[in-house]
Amino acid sequence: MIDVYTANTPNGVKVPIALEELGVPYRVVRLDLSAQDQKRPDFLRLNPNGRIPAIVDSDGPGGAPLSVFESGAILWYLAEKYPGLMPADPVERIRALEYTFFQVGGVGPMFGQAGWFMRHSEPMPLAITRYQAESNRLTAVLEARLQVSPWLAGENYSVADIMNFGWLRAPQYAGVQLDAYPAVRAWVDRIAARPTVVRGIKAIA
Numbered sequence: 001m002i003d004v005y006t007a008n009t010p011n012g013v014k015v016p017i018a019l020e021e022l023g024v025p026y027r028v029v030r031l032d033l034s035a036q037d038q039k040r041p042d043f044l045r046l047n048p049n050g051r052i053p054a055i056v057d058s059d060g061p062g063g064a065p066l067s068v069f070e071s072g073a074i075l076w077y078l079a080e081k082y083p084g085l086m087p088a089d090p091v092e093r094i095r096a097l098e099y100t101f102f103q104v105g106g107v108g109p110m111f112g113q114a115g116w117f118m119r120h121s122e123p124m125p126l127a128i129t130r131y132q133a134e135s136n137r138l139t140a141v142l143e144a145r146l147q148v149s150p151w152l153a154g155e156n157y158s159v160a161d162i163m164n165f166g167w168l169r170a171p172q173y174a175g176v177q178l179d180a181y182p183a184v185r186a187w188v189d190r191i192a193a194r195p196t197v198v199r200g201i202k203a204i205a
């Protein structure tokens, strides 16, 4: 059994979606982020960074329990263990890794900061302009990729799509309008329509 420590957020939705796609049974352990559950000592033992998501796989390597934190590491771990989300083709595999890191190092931090500054009680126009511009620039990178490829890795849906979908399904959080990015919008709609994705989102709603 896999326990998923998560909440209803852009990063929190990725793991239930991946597990639904892989057909792996899991249990959701909800954390209340406003109550700072993610900073409590028992959770910090799973993720010393004090953020969701994290998992505990009761059947890790050698049959021993294994905890994993960082959504990219979690999805990579699951995709290596269970077939379905890791392209077999070596080039597509590297593309999947690229767009996974692209999300972790780019989309997540920039969208996150844009949303944070947009909602701050003290107006900070320079920060908002900077982070919204970066969020749009990164969305344009996805647009260019999706104009020439059905999925981020290539011909196959993969972990990279789930990673980025977590953020692009609610772009308004960062002030990004998908009208300007038709291929991204079509890709978001295609992913959102998958029954597995609907179930994954519902699991933490």
Ligand SMILES: N[C@@H](CCC(=O)N[C@@H](CS)C(=O)NCC(=O)O)C(=O)O
Residues within 6 Å of the ligand: 009, 010, 011, 012, 033, 038, 050, 051, 052, 053, 069, 070, 071, 072, 104, 108
């Ligand atoms: N790079 C991390 C980011 C995790 C992250 O920022 N999680 C947010 C929710 S989307 C969180 O736990 N926020 C609460 C906090 O920062 O205390 C990942 O991909 O897992």
